[in-house]
Amino acid sequence: MTTTKEPGSDLPLQQQESVVIRFAGDSGDGMQITGNQYATTSAVVGNDLATMPDFPAEIRAPAGTRAGVSGFQLAFSAKDIFTPGDRPDVLIAMNPAALVENIKDLKPDGIVVCNTGNFGDRDLEKAKCDTNPLLDGTLDGFRVIEVDMNQRVKEALAETDLKPKEVQRCKNFYTLGLMYWLFSRPLQPTEDWLKEKFAKKMHLAEANITAMRAGFNAGDIQELFQGRYEVPKCDVLTPGTYRSVMGNEAVAIGLVAGAEAAGLEPFLGSYPITPASTILESLAGMKNYGVKTFQAEDEIAAVCAAIGASYAGDLGITSTSGPGVALKGEALGLAVSIELPLVVVNVQRGGPSTGLPTKTEQADLMQAIFGRNGEAPIPVVACATPADAFDCAMEAVRIATQYMTPVFLLTDGFIANGAEPWRLPEVEGLPKFTKEFRTDAENYQPYSRDENGARPWVKPGTPGLEHRVGGIEKAHLTGNISYDPDNHEFMTNARQEKVMGIANSIPTPEVKGAQSGKLLVLGWGSTYGSIADAVERTNEDEDKVGRIHLRHVWPLPNGLDEIFSRYESILIPEMNLGQLARLLRSEYPQHEFLSYSKVQGQPFRAYEITAKIQELLENKS
């Protein structure tokens, strides 16, 4: 074979509208970096995209075992997409464990790229494979590409003085290069990233770049594939400046933006917990934006510090996941009672207890709305997608400050680690809701209320307004301790009405698709993408069903009753056992709500919802 061909030369180039790739390897193989780089590059070339990492629970499960498999799926597309894709078109399996764990999801006739360098007897044994899946028929019906990546990087980096271990660590960039070749993506963005990341260890940047180029060139030279593909730019995206953003990062930036909109300094009290930790990490890196972060000794101290900061005039924020929310419950009741702003971010994961820390779920809805002792109403805002998390975080700050209340911001593991293009807002166009502190001593009453039902916020340090607050029931207006029965009822109602009144400040959500008919599909949180995708598919020829998404889950927006009355029934897909459905049944008993639940630690696939819709439509006709 002559090797004079230039990469990207005479193989046929096919256009594809959308592609789904899944990178799977050992948790030490750098699959997350590979996937994220692929996403960034796909974003830079103008595709719409969505990503979904799938981490193992252990940081370093024994190498090569099934427990140690780490995956990263991304969809990139020339059209508008809502999800990281149902089934991959291409699977990259760095070892037998990754192959057997993921092959069942690959599309029939899909491409599977296997690193044969890791398919020795020992590797098969670690993956608990009795037979070699490359040979035993497991891969029948797929297009199998076998590459000994271990060997290829060794050759590519033969000239360097890296140790064999370090050489093998460049393997994922070889894979990345090969996939860049297959879908005709540029290497430049990743090269720039490597040079920045390894600015102080240039030899490592160069080694990885060499490995990546070797992978890229191999696509051509070694004639592994019959052709290359191209996914054109997505031209349906709204014009503007974009970047790829992950959910937790968007939450962090949205909180900073929210604080600025309110004219406050953000203070985060937090305690590390998967999958919320990166919010704390992000904000800890934003000190030059005036962000204060406090890594407390536990979730209780974290929320207490955040409330303390709000008491002293900062915007108190606390971030955690379900088990942490459980610990914060008592302090949240205090925040309700003393009526101070607080944003509580719950990045939901599989429960109960430790549950599935690295997997996603939506089962903390009831906990957010009702999970405290006493009548302790807390409004709940839920993010739909990674980019939406920015707007939702700002919205949570608006509600917290304008209504002097704790607010739950619900996201989940799927949103937290997933990425999508984010159309960057100009600061002037962002909502503004400047919060005034009370400084006027005349007629000051700590528990008087404004038109929102909110009490005045007074910073300690303000002369003449000294007062005491606490968790004991307070007398209307004066805020003094009161055990009076009628006053308790009055205050309980006042707090409840204040929170329910938030509904008057939020828009009625828009219905997409059929405006009336047999079925409305309703979602909240991260089911947004799968529902949108499923309904669009169903409605391809004609509008058969409607869809609606709730950003505000509590209080519910006005106008839902009228919308619901236009449909025979309402389908609610949820990653729990039907918590929102249960809530809506009690709020709107006159309508029929059908719960469709999935609790596998994995988001809904659009086809699952499409199938459910079909089934319901057929039963109804």
Place this chain on the structure above:
Amino acid sequence: MSETQTLKKKDFQSDQEVRWCPGCGDYAILSAVQGVCADLGYSREETVFVSGIGCSSRFPYYMNTYGFHTIHGRAPGFATGIKMANPDLNVWLVTGDGDGMSIGGNHLAHILRRNVNINVLLFNNEVYGLTKGQYSPTSPVGQKTKTSPLGSIDRPFNPINFALGANATFVARTIDTHVKHMSAVLKEAAAHEGTSFVEIYQNCVIFNDGCFDDVADRKIRDDMTIDLRPGETLTYGKELDKGLRFNGWGLERCSADEASTWDSTVESTAPSVMMGELANEAEMPRPIGIFRQVNSPVFESETERQIAVAKEAKGEGKLRDLIFQGNTWEVE
């Protein structure tokens, strides 16, 4: 800060009716603290009293300053947030032996090690007062209460050594009935930069009356306690004729002229821990006064410093830069 005229003790009394049992030691502490606030030239608006839950934790309601009665055991978290948000405030934290050593033991240890610049007053009455008399983590072994009818079998915490174990930078003890001593110790605590921890022996007339009488009773107090005065000799007794001195790994009694000089500023906690342990020894006086007083960086100042350093290094952050950072692309 706006008030130019200095305030009097009564200016720190709130209009709320004080609801402790008549004869409770808490009254004397309240009165001493109000006096100290006036003596220190505090303004009302710059002063915040934070507490947990318990009889003692009702304290903030009675101070005509800002006040925050929080939840059981968690006051250190709130105080940390308040100080980080506004380091200029004078923050005092009032807690009890249950609030601070039991449900809130974790938080107390952590605020002490972080060295947040606040003053912690632990009202130790060796019992749960508010919940009507159960044994607490400072109750001695054998104490009979409603929940320990045959006597407590819990080995108690020694608050002083708890604080020293957390590497607290200021550790002191005083007695509710010893007003002059209490005021002096509180002023030292207020002057200290960092977390000041003061254990106050407090009599609960209802559920644990006289629990400190063996050392704190006025009639025997001078002979049964020794005041740790930094830089002065370890002498005690009405005539200051008795002494204590270090001998190897322990302390022993001696005559006044053989007494060691007390140094509360040694970096090691060893001498103060040895003093703290005297609580359990018969024949020996019970130390009160200042066990430890060392300098260490203050948590909220370090927080501010890092923010300043970050702004210096990266420039004052603009929201637009935060939004537009990283790899961006245009869609036309």
